[in-house]
Amino acid sequence: MLEQEGLLLKSSFQLSIFVGFLLHSLAISEIPLGSKLSVVDKNTWVSPNGDFAFGFFNRTDEPNYSVGICFNSKSIPLDKQTVVWTAGANIIAALLDNGNLVLLNEEKHNVWQSFDTPSDTLLPGQNFSTSQMLRAASKNLVSDYLSSYYTLWMNAYGQLQLRWESHFVYWTSGSPPSSNLSAFLTSDGALQLRNQNLQPVWSMLGADYNESISYRFLRLDIDGNLRLYSWVEALMSWRPVWQAVENQCNVFATCGQRGICFFTESGSPDCKCPFNLVNGSTEKCLIPYQQCESGSNMFSYKHTFLYGMYNSSDDLVVPISLQECRSLCLKDPLCTAATFSNDGMPQCSVTKTQYVTGYSDPSLSSVSFVKVCADPLAVNPNLSMSSPSVKRSQKFCFPCLIGASSVAVFLLFQLAIGFWFYRRMKRRRNLVRKKASFACSSSNSNGLIVLSFSEIEDITENFKHQIGPEMFKAVLPNKEPVAIKEINASLEERKYRCAVSVIGSIHHKNLVKLQGYCCELNHRFLVYEYVKNGSVEKYMEDHKLVKCTIHGNLKCETVLLDENLEAKVTEFGLGTIVGDESCSSAMRDVEDFGKMVLVLVSGCREVGDLSEWAYKEWLDGHLENIVDRRLSGLYISQELERVLRIAFWCLQIDERQRPSMSEVVMVLEGTSSVDPPPPPFA
Secondary structure (H helix, E strand, O other): OHHHHEEEOOOOOOOOOOOOOOOOOOOOOOOOOOOOOOOOOOOOEEOOOOOEEEEEEOOOOOOOOEEEEEEOOOOOOHHHOOEEEEOOOOOEEEEEOOOOEEEEOOOOOEEEEHHHOOOOEEOOOOEEOOOOOEEOOOOOOOOOHHHHHEEEEEOOOOOEEEEEOOOEEEEEOOOOOOOOOEEEEOOOOEEEEEOOOOOEEEEEEOOOOOOOOOOEEEEEOOOOOEEEEEEEOOOOEEEEEEEOOOOHHHOOOOOHHHOEEEEOOOOOEEEEOOOOOHHHOOOOOOOOOOOOOOOEEEEEEEOEEEEEOOOOOOOEEEOOOHHHHHHHHHHOOOOOEEEEEEOOOEEEEEEOOOOEEEEEOOOOOOEEEEEEEOOHHHHOOOOOOOOOOOOOOOOOOHHHHHHHHHHHHHHHHHHHHHHHHHHHHHHHHHHHHHHHOHHHOEEOOOOOEEEOHHHHHHHOOOOOOEEEOOEEEEEOOOOOEEEEEEOOOOOOHHHHHHHHHHHHOOOOOOEOOEEEEEEEOOEEEEEEEOOOOOEHHHHHOOOOOOOOOOEOOOOOOOEEEOOOOOEEEOOOOHHHHHOOHHHHOHHHHHHHHHHHHHHHHHOOOOEOOHHHHHHHHHHOOOHHHHOOHHHOOOOOHHHHHHHHHHHHHHOOOOHHHOOOHHHHHHHHHOOOOOOOOOOOOO
């Protein structure tokens, strides 16, 4: 049976193991990480005095090896170097099909398995409990050691938590507090917390949940974020389908000692140092404040939140105003930085350490103050105190300042003119190149193609084929048809690119795929896959039907049908781009779903008080009056009753009475009952 489940380890192969694999409870400081043992190379790990060696040994003439310790002294002949310890006598190993390496005794009982000692990764079928921990790997233990302090563990309440070092928790799973839980990654792409009866009490679903994906894994990455990955055969690459912390800058100390986190125009996180670097180092970005004899000043950084990387008993959080916050830090000789924020209550966070990190974003309302010495020598430690060119008693030279300023202004003016000509010529060359070859178009990290406005005009033939409101059919140079959606919103470029990048990373079989975008000057376009059969709206049209006596305003054009008449939703997440927060509201989605259900059931597209009329007919027991006449005799009364009930619950005026979409799905699938709803319009 073991031969069917896995691969039996024998002497016919080269086995390489790392420190801590079989001796995970043994501390051997002399053997560095990455050291290997090999049967073929016959290498060993030798004690400092050379008397003992650890490695693979063959006690008999048979091609079987054991891992153990033997005498290694040169004074003992090779054939007399007795093995004094082995890693479990008569133990065999098997690598199972789920990626679990197990050690078995003669009775084939499991005595050790790799699933019990995870590193930074969980595989489907692998349990994770309170006795275990994932620790992020480190790409460089010397210059970037802080990344190895990220861990995933389960607290005493059965909640998964991401921690930096051992004291700061920056993400907690949404599971209800409980005990004796274990985490489990399913093969269909769900991370679950299960009780002792193996029943899930909390679940997280990947974007490709329940799709036919062959390989998945959950990993705590170097940057401190927990991500679920799927293997995409078409792209021959691993793709993240879920991450615990949506905003990477919210991962504690994500920049370490390299500065503060911000997002580039492409929507990817990066680190910058707004202060003077210490000794020109690119690895450390510390606050340049010291105890200054000449006093200190405060530099302000808008839209920035700073915090100390290490907890200090001297740090303060006080409810004071912006100016009071600045003044408090300026007067305190130990204060290095302070951040003022106001989310309904003014709050000042005072930090008293040079090790400061944080994040910066235009959407943040917080303001941070950083203390620097008024003495320029203290601000810039690279300047020498004994330099003859720096004299504190030197008189100020106004004529020198005026002359230097005039020269500087003249040079800057000349430089600006030259730069303007350079940009103009470069733009002309780029336009020529873009029109000459579409292949020059770039793509971002999510694989989205980035088009210029001239390329949009070319592939749409100057917007010749309109297929919907502000929607045009286009053909890419590779003959692939696409749909171009024009966005009429004055959204700032960085936010637009960031929103598009997020939407482009979402993949689902029932979502119309976003393939690219245009962001040039005031032009905003989205490039979607082309769905053959168009929208559901056109299938509602039938002039032979009796007209409804009431009117509504819900449209079904955002639900499309492919060649197999499978539904696909287009313009998903568009509300985040155009700045309409109501469009992205979960409760608004529930209400719109309820309206769409009534429209599809009744066949009435233009009805003013559809919900009120349908509810009255349902309450009177006249279901046949609600149903589209084309469905006459083609529906099951019990299913229609359940559909109408959940639709009326979705349309409740009081949002607190509306169900979640997960509850809606359970009702429609028949796995959950639904009570008679109150009037939705009351």
